[in-house]
Amino acid sequence: MSERGGPGVKGKGDGPESTGTGSTPEKAALAFEAAGVKTMPALTEDDLRALDRDLDARVFGAMQSISIRYLLLVGFLGSVVAFGAFAFGWQIYKGIGVAGINRPVFWGFYIASFVFWIGISHAGTLVSAILRVLKVEWRMPLTRAAEAMTLFALMIGGLFPIIHLGRNWRFYWMIPVPNERGLWPNFRSALMWDLLAILTYITASSLFLLLPLIPDLATARDRTRGLRRRIYGLLSFGWRGTQQQWHRLHVAMRVFTIVVIPIAVSVHTIVSWDFGMTLVEGWRSTVFGPYFVIGAIYSGMAALVTVLVLVRRSLQLEDYVTLRHFDRLGKVLLAVSVIWFYMFWAGFLTDWYGGSTVAKLIQHEHLVGHSAVLFWTMMVVNVLVPFLFLWFRRVRTSMTAMLVISLLVNVGMWIERFLIVTSPGINSLSYNWGSYTPQWPEIAIATATFAAFALLYVLFSKALPLISLWEVKEGWRVDRWRREGLVEAESDVPSLTTGATAVTGATATATTAAATAGSRGGAT
C-alpha cells in the first residue's frame, strides 16, 4: 500500500514521462529548455513521495551528522563570542569610558549595531508574513531560515541598549514595576518604547517561528531516540497530526501573519523615532520612520540571501532552495534598493533645500569631508552595485555574485547606520564639535555579535529542521489536488497557499521527468 495517494488517486500525469528522478533540478531545467518543452508534466503521488523522502533524508541527515569541520566552526565562532564577552566584562570593570563614545557623539558602534541588527530582523517578517499574506508560493522553503534569522537578530540587537548603558546592572529599573517609593518607569520615555517594542517583536517572532515548527518537531520526535526524542516530544506539544490540530494551527498562523507585520513595522519605526523625534540636526526628520523600515527590509533581505547561499551549500539543499528562489530574491532586492534610495534622496534633498546650516555642514562632511569615504562606499554598494548588476538574471542566479552583492549591501547598511548615529559630531555649537573613534571593546563586542549570529544559526541547523518540511510538501500537492478536484478555490487549500505548480522540488521533478522523457525521445 502506498503511503499517500496510491493507485486510486493517480493523476492525469501518470505515465512514462513522470518517472525517474536522477538529475539535479538545474541540469534538468537546462535539458528541459534545450528540448524546447513548454508544458510541465504533471506530478504523480509517487513522484511526490520520492521528493518527500529525499527532502526528509537531507534535512534530518544534516541534523544528525556532526563533522570535524562543523566542530571547528563552532569552536572558532565560540571563541570570537567569548572574546566579545571578555570585552564587555572589561567595559563593566573599567567603566563605559573605555568605549570611544564621548561628548558630542554619545552613540557610536553600539547603537549603530543595535539599529543594524533590528533591521536584519525584518527579513523573517517580510519573507514569511508578507509573502504569506500575498500568497507567494516560492517563499515556502525560505520561511524557516528567515524566521530563525529574525529571532537571532533580535536576540542580538536587543543586547545593545543594555551593553550601551553606563551602568548595565541597573537595567532592571526598566521592568515595569513600581520601586520602593511607588514610582513607575516613565512610559513616555523613548527608552521604554524600545523596550516594549523589542519585547513584543521578540515574543511574536519566537512564536511565529515555533508554531509552524511544531509539526516538523513531531516528525523529528518520531525519527530520533533517547534524549533528543524526549526534547522534541516536549517541544511538539503532543502533536499527532489530527485535522483538528492542523485547522487550529492554520487559524493561529493567520492571526500571527496579520499581527506580526504591523509589529515589525512599529519596531523599526520606534527605533527611528529615537533619532527622528529629537531636535538634533541630522536626525530630526519626519521621513525617518518609513526610511528606517525600508532600510531594515533591505538589509534583512540581503542578509537572508547571504544566509541562504551558505546554508544551501553547506546542507546540500540545492534541489529545494533553487536558483529560481535566488532569481526572485534578487528582483525583490533590486526593487527594495530603489525604494531605499528614493527614501534616502527624499530626506537628503529636503535637508539640503531647507538651508539649515548644520544640516548642510553634515552633508558637506559626508560628501567631501572626513566621512566621504564611508558615505560614497555606502552609495556605491547600496545603490550602484545592485542597480548595475541585479537586472541580469545571470547575476541573480549566480551564487557567488549574490553572496558578494548581499554582503556588500549589508556593509553599506551598517555604514549608513553608523553615519546617522555619529552625525552629532557636527552640531549647532561649533566649539562643541568632535569626532568619534571606536575603541577595541566596541569593535570586539560588535564583531562578536556577528559571530554570535552565525553561531546561533549553525547550532540551529543541527537542532531543528531548517526547511519547513510540511509547508513545502503541502505546496507540492496543491497542483495535484486541483487536478483531482479535491480543491476548487484558494480557500479550500488548508494553508494560505495558492495553486500553480510549486517552484521548488515539484518543478525539479517535473523538469527532471521531462528531461528523462526527452532523452528517451518521448518529450511531452
Next chain:
Amino acid sequence: MRGNGFVSARVDGERGVASALKALREAGVPRERIEVLSDLPLPESVLGGRMRATKVPWWTATGLVIGLLTGVFFSIGTLFLYPLLVGGEASRVAPPNFIIIYELTMLGIVVATALGFFLETRGRGPRRPYFEGVSVGEIFVVVDMPPDLVPSRVRSVLESHGAEPLPDQSETT
C-alpha cells in the same frame, strides 16, 4: 477506555480517507468521534466539510482586551498612581501613550493566541492513539468508539472501504 475505546486503521490516500469517513458516518459514527491523522493538512473536501470551530480566535480577542487594558494601565493609570508635576511640562500626554498601548495590545494578542493554541493542542482527557507512520506520510483514521457501536462492526466497515484496520497496539505521544 484505551484498548477497547479506539479503533484505528491505515487508509490509502486522500480518496481513501474520504471513502472511509463517508462509510463511518453512514454506519452511525458521529463525526466528532473520528480523527484523521496525517503529516499534512488535508483539504476540507476530503474530510467532508468544515472542521469544528476552534477557540483560538476567542483567545486572540481575550488577549487583545487584556493587552489593551494593561497598556492603558501602564501609560495612563500609573500617572495617577504617582502623579509627578514637572514644572510647566505636560505630564499626561496622549501620543506617546498610544505607542505603549499599541505595543502591549499586540503583545497580548500574540501571547494569548499562542497560549490558546498550545492549550487546545495539548488537550485533555485520555491519551489517544498515535502512529509513527504519520511522520513518513501514512494516513490513519482513529475512531473513538461510541458506546452503542461494536468495534468489530466499525473495523469491518473500514476494511470494506479499503482501509487496513490495525491491531490495538497504538502508541501514544
